[in-house]
Amino acid sequence: QVQLQLSGPGLVKPSRTLSLTCAISGDSVSGDSATWNWIRQSPSRGLEWLGRTYYRSKWYSEYGGSVKSRVIINADTSKNQFSLHLNSVTPEDTAVYYCARGGYRDNSNWFDPWGQGTLVTVSS
Amino acid sequence: SSELTQDPAVSVALGQTVRITCQGDSFRRFYASWYRQKPGQAPGLVLYGINNRPSGIPDRFSGSRSGNTASLTITGAQAEDEADYYCNSRDISGTDLVFGGGTKLTVL
Numbered sequence: 001q002v003q004l005q006l007s008g009p010g011l012v013k014p015s016r017t018l019s020l021t022c023a024i025s026g027d028s029v030s031g032d033s034a035t036w037n038w039i040r041q042s043p044s045r046g047l048e049w050l051g052r053t054y055y056r057s058k059w060y061s062e063y064g065g066s067v068k069s070r071v072i073i074n075a076d077t078s079k080n081q082f083s084l085h086l087n088s089v090t091p092e093d094t095a096v097y098y099c100a101r102g103g104y105r106d107n108s109n110w111f112d113p114w115g116q117g118t119l120v121t122v123s124s
Numbered sequence: 125s126s127e128l129t130q131d132p133a134v135s136v137a138l139g140q141t142v143r144i145t146c147q148g149d150s151f152r153r154f155y156a157s158w159y160r161q162k163p164g165q166a167p168g169l170v171l172y173g174i175n176n177r178p179s180g181i182p183d184r185f186s187g188s189r190s191g192n193t194a195s196l197t198i199t200g201a202q203a204e205d206e207a208d209y210y211c212n213s214r215d216i217s218g219t220d221l222v223f224g225g226g227t228k229l230t231v232l
Binding site for chain 2: 046047048065105106107108113114116
């Protein structure tokens with residue numbers, strides 16, 4: 001059974017970098033079928049996909065348009081985990097952040113499982 | 125605003141059938157995935173692709189697609205089905221993954 005454990009600070013100051021880590025158990029971050037995703041949820045923006053990283057003979061990272069200029073997602077194979085780094089944060093980045101394993105079948109993307117989620121507040 | 129449009133709220137009598145819809149041009153190319161979220165919990169996958177359910181999701185959940193609309197149908201709704209439901213697909217360009225705004229399902 002795959003489980004994802006999210007960790008990171010719950011409070012980040014404006015203009016700083018928000019960094020979160022998702023530790024994987026029951027699967028490998030460098031496996032050749034899954035993708036490793038970051039998603040956030042806020043009352044004003046709903047569920048928002050931030051991006052993903054995955055390994056297919058080499059590492060790829062893809063980012064959502066809303067944060068593309070500010071985000072980096074990468075993997076640490078030695079710790080079997082992946083991380084989100086979102087820079088130049090503003091209060092609008094306040095949200096519950098989730099990590100999730102992704103896949104693709106029948107012309108459909110899916111996310112399963114999801115980590116437990118963590119509230120990150122951007123405030124001075 | 126989301127490229128996937130859902131009705132904000134739907135209600136169904138206990139044991140009856142309800143359909144939750146998601147509209148978006150991307151469904152002319154892609155299939156939806158659907159997520160159920162209860163208060164204080166992370167979303168959980170209930171359906172994806174043509175009609176695939178993860179293990180543990182009962183067969184009263186089914187999916188379909190017609191034109192620009194994807195649907196999640198619950199046949200014989202139970203009290204535990206009361207939750208927020210979200211659809212997901214690619215945007216029309218195929219580059220971004222996007223979610224609908226969510227439908228709050230009330231079981232009466």
